[in-house]
Amino acid sequence: MEAVNSLDVEAVRADFPILQRKIGDKPLAYLDSAATSQKPAQVTDAMRRFSDYSNANISRSVHTMAAEATDAYEGARAKVASFIGAPSPDEVIFTKNSTEAINLMTYAFQNASVERGADPRFTLRPGDEVVVTEMEHHANLVPWQQLCLRTGATLRWLGVTDSGRLDLDDLHEVVNERTKVVSFTHVSNLLGTVNPTAAVVARAKEVGALVGLDSSQAAPHLPVDVAGLGVDFIAFTGHKMLGPTGIGMLWARAELLGAMPPFLSGGSMIETVTMERTTFAGPPAKFEAGTPPVAEAVGLAAAIEYLEALGMDHVRAHEQDMAGYMLEGLGAVDGLTVIGPDVPTDRIATVSFTFADIHPHDVGQVLDSEGIAVRVGHHCAKPTCARFGVTATTRASAHVYTTTDEIDRLVSALEKVRKVFA
DSSP: OOOOOSSOHHHHHTTOGGGGOEETTEEOEEOBTTTOOOOOHHHHHHHHHHHHHTOOOOSSOOSHHHHHHHHHHHHHHHHHHHHTTOSOGGGEEEESSHHHHHHHHHHHHHHHHHSTTOOGGGOOOBTBEEEEETTOOGGGTHHHHHHHHHHOOEEEEEOBOTTSOBOOTTHHHHSOTTEEEEEEESBOTTTOBBOOHHHHHHHHHHTTOEEEEEOTTTTTTSOOOHHHHTOSEEEEEGGGTTSOSSOEEEEEOHHHHHHSOOSSOSTTSEEEEOSSOEEEOOTTGGGOOSSOOHHHHHHHHHHHHHHHHHOHHHHHHHHHHHHHHHHHHHHTSTTEEEESOSSSTTBOSEEEEEETTBOHHHHHHHHHHTTEEOEEEOTTOHHHHHHTTOSOEEEEEOOTTOOHHHHHHHHHHHHHHHHHTO
């Protein structure tokens, strides 16, 4: 098997100290980046410098370190906005992860549905419909289920084909004049599928629905441009794109943020407060109650700088190389079935599979004994597993630091799994 990488992967790997460690006496092969990616030294160094020399709360003080902290935090917001092509940094809301970002969206709909005079685009009533897909991570399914239960709206979804692609045959029937919002995954965390966003967005706009995109698995691996995508909301998280945990973001069009009710309330998101009533600040402050994750935002900015220095086109090309290499290698293993697209076109190098009748937990434990880290379970996508008639899979996932040698080790180690459970 051969692969043509667009990155100097060995130079990249030198920036990730954790990749030098061993598991037992075996060198680490980290193939669990879809769950959490590793961080380069540039990210941890940036966070350490901030914590060591500029740690302070933002916005409400005039001393030097508070000003530095404010500049660092707002600089991170501007970095995120530039990364996704947002017209203004004020359209970027920091959250603790994608899950919170999507909940921010759903609670805006819920709050608007019970408030007098709320923007009708955010009000849901019985008869209204919300559309998701059968390949959602629970983070982009459960909040919408809960919203529909609370408002009387109906949840509908687009299906998935046997080959792991989004089934658009009934797109015009599912997304219809009753649809108020469509929220779907940009890239499936279980199947690796890169979805055809243009067709879904175009249909949603035809019927006047708002469109949200869960880009948690897209932002780390391929260019994301909000203007080109034509959506109203995008969510992603830092820890899957070489950044720290505890930081994510929601982007939304400025006009929509102005119309949305806040999600959390308290300090920092107010304009005026009396004992009788409160008025709220404008976005983004309106959606960032309390002390924010400043050091984590600094880390996210450093991660974005790192990815931009590599070039997102190069990152995407490397991802496609790894996807093709992994699919070819795994496809040669007897008794292994890939769940999802079996070709690298319109997919990332996140590959879920079943192996003979061996439970994924057993597969994962044997692989770990060989120094190979993969994910096992339902991957917070139980309806997708059910669609393919499995309760769990083993999932191997790559990033900018993944090598073909690591994939070869995975393929070879599966033969040891077979022998252990023969």
